[in-house]
Amino acid sequence: TKEHPAEGVALLRAFCREQAATLYEAIRNVEAHSPFRQMVVPGGHTMSVAMTNTGTFGWTTDRTGYRYTTDDPETGSPWPIMAAPLLSLARSAAAEGGFADFLPNSCLINRYSVGARLSLHQDKNEQDYTHPIVSVSLGLPATFLLGTLRRTETPRRIRIEHGDVLVWGGPARLIFHGVAPIAAGHHPLTGAFRINLTFRRVAVSG
Numbered sequence: 001t002k003e004h005p006a007e008g009v010a011l012l013r014a015f016c017r018e019q020a021a022t023l024y025e026a027i028r029n030v031e032a033h034s035p036f037r038q039m040v041v042p043g044g045h046t047m048s049v050a051m052t053n054t055g056t057f058g059w060t061t062d063r064t065g066y067r068y069t070t071d072d073p074e075t076g077s078p079w080p081i082m083a084a085p086l087l088s089l090a091r092s093a094a095a096e097g098g099f100a101d102f103l104p105n106s107c108l109i110n111r112y113s114v115g116a117r118l119s120l121h122q123d124k125n126e127q128d129y130t131h132p133i134v135s136v137s138l139g140l141p142a143t144f145l146l147g148t149l150r151r152t153e154t155p156r157r158i159r160i161e162h163g164d165v166l167v168w169g170g171p172a173r174l175i176f177h178g179v180a181p182i183a184a185g186h187h188p189l190t191g192a193f194r195i196n197l198t199f200r201r202v203a204v205s206g
């Protein structure tokens, strides 16, 4: 099924449920090379979400700022290569959302434990807004905060479940968004975690 919770946003319910175990296996392999870690933001706070990356570029933050890098700063090695099932899922979801030739070169993997959250923010580190962002949710459910172009407007709350995929294009790329604290639970695949994959095409070097 395809829903359109806002202009430029396609919500594909259960789109990747059948591949979930294969996707999770790929995530476990990424984690074996580039472990999940809680990063520090420029304000000095440590994020409650643990992160790693796969693909040519990975998103990181430390006290000095946000950036995309080709190497994992923790290991000194390149981020693990994006596995075929991950790339393939991102491409097919983008196509279903109306973006025929999406070629992501970056996949941020967010791991939420119970109580972890992502406060309302905009994603402004990517330069080319012609490409969509594809986000994939696995494991524990979440309440997604879907805002507008203005931080002060109260966001809508959307329940996102295991296997749901969202495609964010054009006008939706600069909306404020976040994730409410994850409620306690157990998921057969991921246990006490929610995993979110965010695929992007980023045009930077470093």
Ligand code: MD3
Pocket (backbone or CB within 6 Å): 108, 110, 118, 123, 133, 135, 166, 168, 172, 173, 174, 175, 177, 178, 179, 196, 198
């Ligand atoms: C809307 N992640 O990594 S995914 C992020 O569930 C992030 O982990 C959330 O926000 C998560 O930056 C939300 C959905 C998402 C990702 C990127 C967006 C929505 C977006 C960029 C622009 C607009």
Ligand code: FE
Pocket (backbone or CB within 6 Å): 121, 122, 123, 177
């Ligand atoms: Fe974001």
